[in-house]
Amino acid sequence: MLETNITKGTFQFLNTLKKNNNREWFTEHKSAFKVEETKVKSFFSHVHDLLKTHDEIEKMKVFRIYRDVRFSKNKTPYKSNFSASFSRAGKHRRGGYYLQIESGNSFVAAGFWNPEKDDLLRIRKEWQVDTTELVEIINDTKFKKVWGQIVGDELKTAPKGFDKEDPNIEFIRMKQFIFVKKFTDDEVLSNNFANEVNDSFQTIRPYFDLMSSILTTTMNGESLLD
Template structure:
Protein backbone atom coordinates (compact mmCIF):
# COMPACT_ATOMS: atom_id res chain seq x y z
CA UNK A 1 0.00 0.00 0.00
CA UNK A 2 1.37 3.42 -1.00
CA UNK A 3 2.23 5.69 1.93
CA UNK A 4 0.07 8.78 2.42
CA UNK A 5 2.29 11.86 2.54
CA UNK A 6 2.17 15.62 2.45
CA UNK A 7 2.88 16.67 -1.15
CA UNK A 8 5.75 18.90 -2.27
CA UNK A 9 3.18 20.79 -4.32
CA UNK A 10 1.34 21.76 -1.13
CA UNK A 11 4.39 23.42 0.39
CA UNK A 12 5.18 25.05 -2.95
CA UNK A 13 1.66 26.46 -3.21
CA UNK A 14 1.76 27.83 0.35
CA UNK A 15 5.14 29.49 -0.31
CA UNK A 16 3.76 31.14 -3.43
CA UNK A 17 0.61 32.21 -1.59
CA UNK A 18 2.75 33.94 1.04
CA UNK A 19 4.38 35.97 -1.73
CA UNK A 20 1.03 36.78 -3.37
CA UNK A 21 -1.34 37.14 -0.45
CA UNK A 22 -4.13 39.04 -2.18
CA UNK A 23 -7.62 38.22 -3.39
CA UNK A 24 -6.93 38.67 -7.10
CA UNK A 25 -4.09 36.14 -7.12
CA UNK A 26 -5.94 33.68 -4.93
CA UNK A 27 -9.07 33.72 -7.07
CA UNK A 28 -6.97 32.98 -10.14
CA UNK A 29 -5.29 30.05 -8.38
CA UNK A 30 -8.23 28.77 -6.37
CA UNK A 31 -8.47 25.50 -8.35
CA UNK A 32 -4.86 24.76 -7.35
CA UNK A 33 -5.68 25.50 -3.74
CA UNK A 34 -8.63 23.10 -3.85
CA UNK A 35 -6.32 20.32 -5.05
CA UNK A 36 -3.77 20.95 -2.28
CA UNK A 37 -6.50 21.27 0.33
CA UNK A 38 -7.94 17.91 -0.73
CA UNK A 39 -4.51 16.29 -0.47
CA UNK A 40 -4.09 17.66 3.06
CA UNK A 41 -7.58 16.56 4.06
CA UNK A 42 -6.72 13.06 2.89
CA UNK A 43 -3.56 13.10 5.00
CA UNK A 44 -5.44 14.48 8.01
CA UNK A 45 -7.94 11.66 7.58
CA UNK A 46 -5.13 9.13 7.87
CA UNK A 47 -3.91 10.85 11.05
CA UNK A 48 -7.47 10.55 12.37
CA UNK A 49 -7.54 6.81 11.66
CA UNK A 50 -4.28 6.37 13.58
CA UNK A 51 -5.59 8.46 16.49
CA UNK A 52 -8.83 6.52 16.67
CA UNK A 53 -6.89 3.31 17.17
CA UNK A 54 -5.74 4.52 20.61
CA UNK A 55 -8.02 7.44 21.57
CA UNK A 56 -11.70 8.36 21.42
CA UNK A 57 -11.87 11.12 18.81
CA UNK A 58 -15.25 12.57 17.90
CA UNK A 59 -14.35 15.28 15.41
CA UNK A 60 -11.76 16.34 12.84
CA UNK A 61 -11.88 20.05 11.98
CA UNK A 62 -9.95 21.45 9.01
CA UNK A 63 -9.55 25.20 9.42
CA UNK A 64 -10.52 27.68 6.71
CA UNK A 65 -7.81 29.38 4.66
CA UNK A 66 -9.48 32.77 5.12
CA UNK A 67 -8.16 35.04 7.89
CA UNK A 68 -10.41 37.02 10.20
CA UNK A 69 -8.90 40.49 9.75
CA UNK A 70 -11.58 42.52 11.54
CA UNK A 71 -9.45 43.21 14.61
CA UNK A 72 -5.98 42.68 13.12
CA UNK A 73 -3.39 45.18 11.91
CA UNK A 74 -2.34 42.55 9.36
CA UNK A 75 -4.96 42.74 6.62
CA UNK A 76 -3.58 39.97 4.39
CA UNK A 77 -6.68 37.90 3.58
CA UNK A 78 -5.31 34.35 3.62
CA UNK A 79 -3.49 32.08 6.01
CA UNK A 80 -0.23 30.70 4.68
CA UNK A 81 -0.73 27.34 6.33
CA UNK A 82 -3.22 24.48 6.31
CA UNK A 83 -4.19 23.14 9.72
CA UNK A 84 -6.60 20.89 11.55
CA UNK A 85 -7.59 19.84 15.05
CA UNK A 86 -8.85 16.60 16.57
CA UNK A 87 -11.42 16.73 19.36
CA UNK A 88 -11.54 14.13 22.14
CA UNK A 89 -14.83 12.80 23.52
CA UNK A 90 -15.91 15.12 26.33
CA UNK A 91 -16.78 15.33 29.14
CA UNK A 92 -14.76 12.27 30.17
CA UNK A 93 -11.72 13.03 28.01
CA UNK A 94 -10.04 16.42 28.01
CA UNK A 95 -7.38 18.06 25.88
CA UNK A 96 -6.98 18.37 22.14
CA UNK A 97 -4.63 17.77 19.21
CA UNK A 98 -3.58 20.28 16.52
CA UNK A 99 -1.56 19.84 13.32
CA UNK A 100 -0.13 22.78 11.34
CA UNK A 101 1.42 22.51 7.88
CA UNK A 102 3.42 25.55 6.75
CA UNK A 103 6.72 25.85 4.86
CA UNK A 104 9.46 26.35 7.43
CA UNK A 105 6.99 26.35 10.32
CA UNK A 106 5.20 23.01 10.56
CA UNK A 107 4.37 21.67 14.00
CA UNK A 108 1.90 19.75 16.09
CA UNK A 109 0.51 20.83 19.42
CA UNK A 110 -1.38 19.08 22.19
CA UNK A 111 -2.97 20.26 25.37
CA UNK A 112 -5.24 22.98 26.70
CA UNK A 113 -4.86 26.28 24.82
CA UNK A 114 -8.21 27.92 25.70
CA UNK A 115 -9.34 26.36 29.00
CA UNK A 116 -12.40 27.66 30.77
CA UNK A 117 -11.86 29.75 33.89
CA UNK A 118 -13.36 27.08 36.16
CA UNK A 119 -11.03 24.45 34.68
CA UNK A 120 -7.99 26.67 35.19
CA UNK A 121 -8.92 27.15 38.82
CA UNK A 122 -9.56 23.42 39.34
CA UNK A 123 -6.13 22.52 37.94
CA UNK A 124 -4.43 25.20 40.00
CA UNK A 125 -6.09 23.89 43.14
CA UNK A 126 -4.80 20.42 42.29
CA UNK A 127 -1.26 21.73 41.87
CA UNK A 128 -1.59 23.57 45.16
CA UNK A 129 -2.22 20.26 46.88
CA UNK A 130 0.23 18.10 44.93
CA UNK A 131 1.90 18.13 41.50
CA UNK A 132 4.25 15.18 41.93
CA UNK A 133 2.38 12.94 39.48
CA UNK A 134 2.36 15.62 36.80
CA UNK A 135 6.06 16.31 37.28
CA UNK A 136 6.82 12.62 36.84
CA UNK A 137 4.85 12.67 33.57
CA UNK A 138 6.55 15.75 32.10
CA UNK A 139 9.98 14.62 33.29
CA UNK A 140 9.63 11.19 31.63
CA UNK A 141 12.14 10.51 28.85
CA UNK A 142 9.47 9.87 26.18
CA UNK A 143 7.73 13.17 26.96
CA UNK A 144 11.00 15.09 26.81
CA UNK A 145 12.04 13.33 23.61
CA UNK A 146 8.92 14.49 21.77
CA UNK A 147 8.08 17.79 23.43
CA UNK A 148 10.92 19.04 25.58
CA UNK A 149 8.87 20.81 28.20
CA UNK A 150 5.39 21.96 29.13
CA UNK A 151 4.59 25.37 27.64
CA UNK A 152 1.77 27.92 27.67
CA UNK A 153 0.97 31.50 28.62
CA UNK A 154 1.31 32.27 32.30
CA UNK A 155 0.90 35.03 34.83
CA UNK A 156 3.95 37.03 35.93
CA UNK A 157 3.08 36.40 39.56
CA UNK A 158 0.81 34.14 41.59
CA UNK A 159 -2.90 34.20 40.78
CA UNK A 160 -5.16 35.73 43.41
CA UNK A 161 -5.53 33.47 46.43
CA UNK A 162 -2.32 31.48 45.82
CA UNK A 163 1.00 31.76 47.65
CA UNK A 164 3.69 33.18 45.34
CA UNK A 165 6.31 31.12 47.21
CA UNK A 166 4.45 27.82 46.74
CA UNK A 167 6.70 24.96 45.58
CA UNK A 168 4.48 24.45 42.51
CA UNK A 169 4.04 28.11 41.62
CA UNK A 170 5.66 27.51 38.19
CA UNK A 171 2.69 25.29 37.31
CA UNK A 172 0.07 27.30 39.18
CA UNK A 173 0.91 30.48 37.22
CA UNK A 174 0.06 28.87 33.89
CA UNK A 175 -3.09 29.85 31.98
CA UNK A 176 -2.48 27.19 29.33
CA UNK A 177 -0.90 23.74 29.36
CA UNK A 178 0.55 23.05 25.92
CA UNK A 179 3.25 20.97 24.28
CA UNK A 180 4.58 21.40 20.74
CA UNK A 181 6.78 19.45 18.35
CA UNK A 182 8.31 21.14 15.31
CA UNK A 183 9.15 19.57 11.94
CA UNK A 184 11.42 20.58 9.09
CA UNK A 185 10.08 20.61 5.55
CA UNK A 186 12.07 17.43 4.85
CA UNK A 187 10.40 15.69 7.78
CA UNK A 188 6.97 16.86 6.63
CA UNK A 189 7.51 15.40 3.16
CA UNK A 190 8.96 12.11 4.40
CA UNK A 191 6.95 8.86 4.32
CA UNK A 192 7.59 8.56 8.07
CA UNK A 193 5.75 11.83 8.88
CA UNK A 194 2.45 10.11 9.63
CA UNK A 195 4.19 7.70 12.01
CA UNK A 196 6.08 10.58 13.66
CA UNK A 197 2.84 12.45 14.32
CA UNK A 198 1.09 9.41 15.74
CA UNK A 199 4.06 8.59 17.98
CA UNK A 200 3.95 12.08 19.45
CA UNK A 201 0.19 11.91 19.92
CA UNK A 202 0.54 8.59 21.73
CA UNK A 203 3.25 9.96 24.01
CA UNK A 204 0.95 12.74 25.28
CA UNK A 205 -1.62 10.28 26.63
CA UNK A 206 -0.24 10.04 30.21
CA UNK A 207 -0.57 13.83 30.43
CA UNK A 208 -4.10 13.78 28.98
CA UNK A 209 -5.13 10.93 31.28
CA UNK A 210 -3.87 12.83 34.32
CA UNK A 211 -5.53 16.12 33.34
CA UNK A 212 -8.79 14.38 32.43
CA UNK A 213 -8.94 12.77 35.86
CA UNK A 214 -8.28 16.10 37.57
CA UNK A 215 -10.93 17.92 35.54
CA UNK A 216 -13.61 15.30 36.09
CA UNK A 217 -13.19 14.99 39.87
CA UNK A 218 -13.14 17.31 42.87
CA UNK A 219 -10.24 17.66 45.30
CA UNK A 220 -11.54 14.65 47.24
CA UNK A 221 -11.40 12.49 44.11
CA UNK A 222 -15.20 12.35 43.75
CA UNK A 223 -16.54 12.31 40.22
CA UNK A 224 -18.06 15.52 38.87
CA UNK A 225 -19.77 13.75 35.96
Protein backbone atom coordinates (compact mmCIF):
# COMPACT_ATOMS: atom_id res chain seq x y z
CA MET A 1 0.00 0.00 0.00
CA LEU A 2 1.36 3.40 -1.00
CA GLU A 3 2.06 6.15 1.52
CA THR A 4 -0.39 9.03 1.02
CA ASN A 5 1.21 11.45 3.50
CA ILE A 6 4.57 12.91 4.44
CA THR A 7 5.30 12.41 8.15
CA LYS A 8 7.10 14.49 10.76
CA GLY A 9 9.74 11.79 10.94
CA THR A 10 10.89 12.66 7.43
CA PHE A 11 11.44 16.30 8.33
CA GLN A 12 13.13 15.33 11.59
CA PHE A 13 15.59 13.07 9.78
CA LEU A 14 16.38 15.66 7.10
CA ASN A 15 16.90 18.40 9.69
CA THR A 16 19.22 16.18 11.71
CA LEU A 17 21.12 15.23 8.56
CA LYS A 18 21.52 18.91 7.73
CA LYS A 19 23.20 19.48 11.10
CA ASN A 20 25.38 16.36 10.77
CA ASN A 21 26.20 16.40 7.08
CA ASN A 22 29.18 14.08 7.07
CA ARG A 23 29.82 10.50 6.00
CA GLU A 24 30.50 9.18 9.48
CA TRP A 25 27.11 10.28 10.85
CA PHE A 26 25.27 9.14 7.73
CA THR A 27 26.87 5.69 7.86
CA GLU A 28 25.82 5.28 11.48
CA HIS A 29 22.24 6.31 10.65
CA LYS A 30 21.92 4.57 7.28
CA SER A 31 19.07 2.36 8.49
CA ALA A 32 17.05 5.41 9.59
CA PHE A 33 17.68 6.98 6.20
CA LYS A 34 16.42 3.85 4.44
CA VAL A 35 13.20 3.93 6.44
CA GLU A 36 12.48 7.55 5.47
CA GLU A 37 13.60 7.04 1.88
CA THR A 38 11.21 4.10 1.49
CA LYS A 39 8.31 6.12 2.89
CA VAL A 40 8.98 9.12 0.65
CA LYS A 41 9.46 6.97 -2.45
CA SER A 42 6.09 5.43 -1.73
CA PHE A 43 4.56 8.89 -1.41
CA PHE A 44 6.13 9.93 -4.73
CA SER A 45 4.61 6.83 -6.32
CA HIS A 46 1.22 7.89 -4.97
CA VAL A 47 1.65 11.33 -6.59
CA HIS A 48 2.71 9.55 -9.77
CA ASP A 49 -0.56 7.59 -9.78
CA LEU A 50 -2.56 10.78 -9.25
CA LEU A 51 -0.73 12.46 -12.13
CA LYS A 52 -1.58 9.58 -14.43
CA THR A 53 -5.30 10.27 -13.97
CA HIS A 54 -5.00 13.42 -16.11
CA ASP A 55 -1.68 13.15 -17.99
CA GLU A 56 0.45 10.52 -19.72
CA ILE A 57 3.57 9.98 -17.63
CA GLU A 58 6.52 8.10 -19.09
CA LYS A 59 8.58 7.71 -15.92
CA MET A 60 9.21 8.87 -12.39
CA LYS A 61 12.77 9.58 -11.28
CA VAL A 62 13.64 9.77 -7.58
CA PHE A 63 16.86 11.71 -7.08
CA ARG A 64 19.63 10.31 -4.91
CA ILE A 65 20.43 11.86 -1.52
CA TYR A 66 24.13 12.03 -2.48
CA ARG A 67 25.39 15.36 -3.77
CA ASP A 68 27.75 15.75 -6.73
CA VAL A 69 30.45 17.92 -5.16
CA ARG A 70 32.96 17.79 -8.00
CA PHE A 71 32.21 21.28 -9.30
CA SER A 72 30.64 22.81 -6.21
CA LYS A 73 32.09 25.03 -3.50
CA ASN A 74 29.71 23.33 -1.08
CA LYS A 75 31.42 20.04 -0.26
CA THR A 76 28.78 18.62 2.08
CA PRO A 77 28.14 15.10 0.78
CA TYR A 78 24.35 14.86 1.23
CA LYS A 79 21.25 16.79 0.24
CA SER A 80 18.81 17.90 2.90
CA ASN A 81 15.81 17.02 0.75
CA PHE A 82 14.02 14.23 -1.05
CA SER A 83 12.96 14.99 -4.61
CA ALA A 84 11.48 13.44 -7.72
CA SER A 85 10.65 14.36 -11.30
CA PHE A 86 7.89 13.07 -13.55
CA SER A 87 8.43 12.95 -17.32
CA ARG A 88 5.54 13.23 -19.76
CA ALA A 89 5.20 10.50 -22.39
CA GLY A 90 5.49 10.91 -26.14
CA LYS A 91 7.19 13.40 -28.44
CA HIS A 92 4.03 15.49 -28.63
CA ARG A 93 3.94 16.09 -24.87
CA ARG A 94 6.48 18.59 -23.61
CA GLY A 95 7.25 19.91 -20.13
CA GLY A 96 8.13 18.25 -16.87
CA TYR A 97 7.05 18.10 -13.21
CA TYR A 98 9.25 18.30 -10.11
CA LEU A 99 8.51 17.81 -6.40
CA GLN A 100 10.87 18.53 -3.48
CA ILE A 101 10.39 17.74 0.20
CA GLU A 102 12.58 19.75 2.58
CA SER A 103 11.79 21.44 5.88
CA GLY A 104 11.30 25.13 5.10
CA ASN A 105 11.93 24.60 1.39
CA SER A 106 9.30 22.26 -0.05
CA PHE A 107 7.94 23.10 -3.47
CA VAL A 108 6.63 21.87 -6.78
CA ALA A 109 7.89 23.16 -10.11
CA ALA A 110 6.77 22.67 -13.68
CA GLY A 111 7.96 23.84 -17.05
CA PHE A 112 11.11 23.87 -19.13
CA TRP A 113 14.37 23.90 -17.17
CA ASN A 114 17.00 23.94 -19.92
CA PRO A 115 15.48 23.78 -23.41
CA GLU A 116 17.74 22.48 -26.16
CA LYS A 117 19.21 25.09 -28.48
CA ASP A 118 16.70 24.47 -31.29
CA ASP A 119 13.75 24.43 -28.91
CA LEU A 120 14.86 27.67 -27.27
CA LEU A 121 15.15 29.38 -30.66
CA ARG A 122 11.73 28.09 -31.69
CA ILE A 123 10.16 29.45 -28.50
CA ARG A 124 11.83 32.83 -28.93
CA LYS A 125 10.68 33.13 -32.52
CA GLU A 126 7.13 32.36 -31.40
CA TRP A 127 7.27 35.09 -28.76
CA GLN A 128 8.69 37.46 -31.37
CA VAL A 129 5.53 37.00 -33.41
CA ASP A 130 2.88 36.76 -30.70
CA THR A 131 2.58 36.20 -26.94
CA THR A 132 -1.18 36.75 -26.72
CA GLU A 133 -2.10 33.15 -25.88
CA LEU A 134 0.80 32.80 -23.44
CA VAL A 135 -0.18 35.98 -21.58
CA GLU A 136 -3.82 34.89 -21.41
CA ILE A 137 -2.85 31.55 -19.88
CA ILE A 138 -0.36 32.79 -17.28
CA ASN A 139 -2.59 35.72 -16.28
CA ASP A 140 -5.67 33.53 -15.81
CA THR A 141 -6.92 34.07 -12.25
CA LYS A 142 -6.85 30.39 -11.21
CA PHE A 143 -3.49 29.75 -12.88
CA LYS A 144 -1.88 32.80 -11.30
CA LYS A 145 -3.26 31.97 -7.85
CA VAL A 146 -1.52 28.61 -7.98
CA TRP A 147 1.69 29.39 -9.85
CA GLY A 148 2.35 33.12 -9.65
CA GLN A 149 4.84 34.51 -12.16
CA ILE A 150 6.99 32.67 -14.69
CA VAL A 151 10.61 32.43 -13.51
CA GLY A 152 13.96 31.21 -14.79
CA ASP A 153 17.40 32.32 -15.92
CA GLU A 154 17.44 35.04 -18.54
CA LEU A 155 19.80 37.15 -20.60
CA LYS A 156 20.49 40.73 -19.58
CA THR A 157 19.79 41.90 -23.11
CA ALA A 158 18.28 40.56 -26.33
CA PRO A 159 19.63 37.26 -27.73
CA LYS A 160 21.52 37.44 -31.01
CA GLY A 161 19.17 38.14 -33.91
CA PHE A 162 16.45 39.72 -31.77
CA ASP A 163 15.61 43.37 -31.17
CA LYS A 164 16.13 44.58 -27.61
CA GLU A 165 13.22 46.96 -28.17
CA ASP A 166 10.84 44.15 -29.09
CA PRO A 167 7.60 44.56 -27.08
CA ASN A 168 7.87 40.91 -26.02
CA ILE A 169 11.54 41.10 -25.02
CA GLU A 170 10.74 40.13 -21.40
CA PHE A 171 9.86 36.65 -22.67
CA ILE A 172 12.33 36.48 -25.57
CA ARG A 173 15.39 36.92 -23.37
CA MET A 174 14.39 34.08 -21.04
CA LYS A 175 16.49 30.88 -21.10
CA GLN A 176 14.21 28.87 -18.82
CA PHE A 177 10.43 28.86 -18.55
CA ILE A 178 9.48 27.61 -15.08
CA PHE A 179 6.68 27.97 -12.56
CA VAL A 180 7.21 27.27 -8.85
CA LYS A 181 4.76 26.82 -5.99
CA LYS A 182 6.07 26.64 -2.42
CA PHE A 183 4.50 24.81 0.52
CA THR A 184 4.89 25.35 4.26
CA ASP A 185 5.86 22.43 6.49
CA ASP A 186 2.31 22.31 7.87
CA GLU A 187 0.92 22.07 4.34
CA VAL A 188 3.32 19.26 3.48
CA LEU A 189 2.29 17.33 6.60
CA SER A 190 -1.44 17.75 5.97
CA ASN A 191 -3.55 14.82 4.81
CA ASN A 192 -4.41 16.71 1.62
CA PHE A 193 -0.86 17.46 0.46
CA ALA A 194 -0.74 14.86 -2.32
CA ASN A 195 -4.00 16.20 -3.75
CA GLU A 196 -2.70 19.77 -3.54
CA VAL A 197 0.40 18.74 -5.47
CA ASN A 198 -1.68 16.95 -8.08
CA ASP A 199 -4.15 19.85 -8.40
CA SER A 200 -1.23 22.24 -8.91
CA PHE A 201 0.22 20.03 -11.63
CA GLN A 202 -3.17 19.75 -13.30
CA THR A 203 -3.51 23.56 -13.34
CA ILE A 204 -0.30 23.88 -15.40
CA ARG A 205 -1.79 21.87 -18.27
CA PRO A 206 -2.93 24.79 -20.52
CA TYR A 207 0.65 26.11 -20.44
CA PHE A 208 2.04 22.67 -21.32
CA ASP A 209 -0.48 22.31 -24.16
CA LEU A 210 0.55 25.65 -25.65
CA MET A 211 4.28 24.97 -25.37
CA SER A 212 3.87 21.45 -26.75
CA SER A 213 2.02 22.84 -29.75
CA ILE A 214 4.79 25.38 -30.37
CA LEU A 215 7.64 22.89 -29.99
CA THR A 216 6.12 20.28 -32.28
CA THR A 217 5.36 22.60 -35.22
CA THR A 218 7.22 24.97 -37.51
CA MET A 219 6.49 28.70 -37.64
CA ASN A 220 4.12 27.85 -40.52
CA GLY A 221 2.18 25.44 -38.34
CA GLU A 222 3.56 22.29 -40.00
CA SER A 223 4.07 19.29 -37.74
CA LEU A 224 7.64 18.31 -36.84
CA LEU A 225 6.54 14.85 -35.75
CA ASP A 226 6.84 11.81 -38.01
